[in-house]
Amino acid sequence: MNQPKKEHFKENLKKRHSSAKVFYFLLLICLLVGFFTLSVLIIDLAVEGGPWIRSQLFTNYHSRKPEEAGMKSAIVGSLINLGLTGLFSFPLGVGAAIYLEEYAPKNKLTSFINININNLAGVPSIVYGMLGLVVFGRMFGLFAPDSWLVQFFNLPVGKGALGGLQFNLLGIPWLEIRLPFGRTILAGGLTMTMLILPVVIIASREAIRTVPNSIRDAAYALGATKWQMISTQVLPIAFPGILTGIILSLSRAIGETAPLIIMGAFTYVPFLPKSLWDQFTVMPIQIYNWITLPQSEYRIHLAAAGIIVLLAILLSLNAVAVFLRKKFEIHWS
C-alpha cells in the first residue's frame, strides 16, 4: 500500500493565506476602478462645467458667442420627446406584458414572441435609428412622387422638404396629418418608443408576475371575467412596478443620441416646436455638437454644463422611480 507519508505534504499555509489576501485586494481594486472613474467624472464635470451653469443655458438658443449660448430648444425637445415616448410605449408595452403574462397560450408563437423580445433588447440603438428613418421618416418612400402607391391612387403629394401627403383628419384644422412623418418630433418619439419597448415589456412583465395567483383566484371566485380580474385587481397592484420600469427606461432614452441623429433630428434649432410636425433637437445632440466645435469654451465648458443638466434630469427620473418603488412596494407574506 502506498500510504501518504509526511514528506508528501508540503506545508505552505502561510503562502496560501497570503495569496488569498492578495486576491482579496485585487478584487477590491476591480471594484474601486468603477467608483474611482465615477468620482473623477463627476469632479471633472463640476470643475469644467459648474461655472457655466447659468440662466443663459436655459433661456438662450445655441449662439456663435459662447457666453450667450444655451440649450433651450434642446431641453424642451428632450422633454417633449420623453413625453411622447412615454405616451406611446405605455399602452403598447403594458398591453404586450398583459398578453404575455395572462393570455398567451403555451405554443410556438408565444415562445417566438418571447425570444424576439429578448433579441430586440440586444439590438444596437443605432439600428433603431435606421428603422425610424425608413419606417417613420420616409415610410419606405411610399409617398414620394414616383412611388407605385402615389401613381396608382393618384395621390396629391408635394415635392421637396415638406413633400408627401398632407391632409386634415376628418377635416378638423388642428388634426393635421403628414405622410411620411419626416424629420419631425413625432417621428423622433416613435423611434424612441421602438427602442425602449422591449425593456418596458420586460419590466412590466416582472411587475405583473409579482401579483400572487391567490388574488386572481379570488377575483374569479367572485364571478369576475378575465378582463375584470386584470383591470380591477392585477393592474392596480402591478401599477407602481410598471411605472417604475417605464420611468427607468425613459431615463435611458433621454441620454440616447445615435438613433435620433440617424432618424434626422437637427443640430441647430433656434425655435421651440409648436406642433408634432416641427423640427427638434435633444440635449445629447446639442452636447455632441458642442464637443465637436473647436473652441474650448464650447468643447469643454459648455459641453460639461450641458452634461450636468442632462445628468441632473436623468438622476431625478431615477430618484422618482426609486421613490415609487419604495413607497408602493408590497411584501406578500
Added chain:
Amino acid sequence: MRLGKTTTQIFERRIDPSPNSSVRKKRLGSKEKWISRILFFCGFFSVLVTIGIILSLFTEGVGFFLRPEVSIFKFFTGTTWRPLSKTISPDNFGVLPLITGTLLIAVISALISVPIGLGSAIYLSEYASDRMRSILKPILEILAGIPSVVYGYFALSFITPIVEVIFENWLGIEVSFFNALSASIVLGIMIIPTVASISEDAMRAVPRSLREAAYSLGATKFEAVSKVVIPAAFSGITAAFILAISRAVGETMAVTIAAGATPQMTLNPLESVQTMTSFIVQVSFGDAPAGSINGQSIFAVGATLFTMTFIMNVISDFILNKFREVYE
C-alpha cells in the same frame, strides 16, 4: 315600493340575476374577445418591429448592392473604405477597415471590462455581505446608466490627455489625438456593470454545496473561488465576454467622439480608426439624400452591424441557457 323598484333595477344592471341571460353573456363575451385581440396585437407588435428593422435595413442595403458602382464581393473583401471620394468605384467600398476598427475597439474594451467586471462580480457574490451588496451594486450600475455621449466627453477631456502623456512623453510613441485606445478604455468602463451582473448571476447559480466541499477539504477562500466557483461558472463568464463584445460593437457616440473618423486597417490602438457606427453617424450628419450612394451605404453597413451583434447575442444566449440547465 319605489325604493324597491330602483334597487331591483340596479341589481339587474350590475349583477344580472339570471345566469343564463344570453344577452349579457354575448355582450361580455364580445368585449372580452375584443380586449384579448387588442392585447394580442400589442404582444405581436414586437414581431412587427423586428420585421420593420429587417425590411428597412435590407431593402436599402440590397438597393446599395444593386448599384453598378458597387460589388458585393469587393464590399466584404476590399480593404479600402473611401465612400466620400470623388471617384466612385467598387474599390472604394471595402468594409473591412470599418470592421477591423470596430473589432479592435470592441476586443480591447472587452479585455478591460471582463477582468474588472469579473473581479467586481466575485467580490459582490462571494465576499460582500448582503448589506454591502445592496449599496455597492446600484452604485456600480450607475456606470451603465450614464449616456454614452458623456463617456465620449470624458474620453476627450480626461482619458486622451493621460494616454498622450504616458505614450508620447514617457514612452516616445506617437499618439493621434483621436485614438482607438481612449475609446476602448471608456467603453470598457461603460460595460463593466453588464459583465459584472451576468457573471455574478452565473456565480450565484453555482450550488453552495460545491463551495462547502472545497472548504471542507481545507481550501482558502481564494482557492475555493479560483478552483471551484469560477470553473463551475465558466460558461456564464464566457457568455458575459461575448455580450461585452457585442455591446461594444453596437456602441456609437463614445467611439464617434473619441476614436475619430479615419477608416484604416490597423491594429495599432494609438491611431485613429473609424467604426461601423461612427461611419453611420458621420453620413447622417452630412445629410446624404435618400437614394444616394452614401445614403444607401449606411444601410449596408448597418445590416452588417446588425447581423454581427445578432449572431453574438444568440451565441451568448445559447451558452447561458445551456448553463442554466446544468444546475437546475
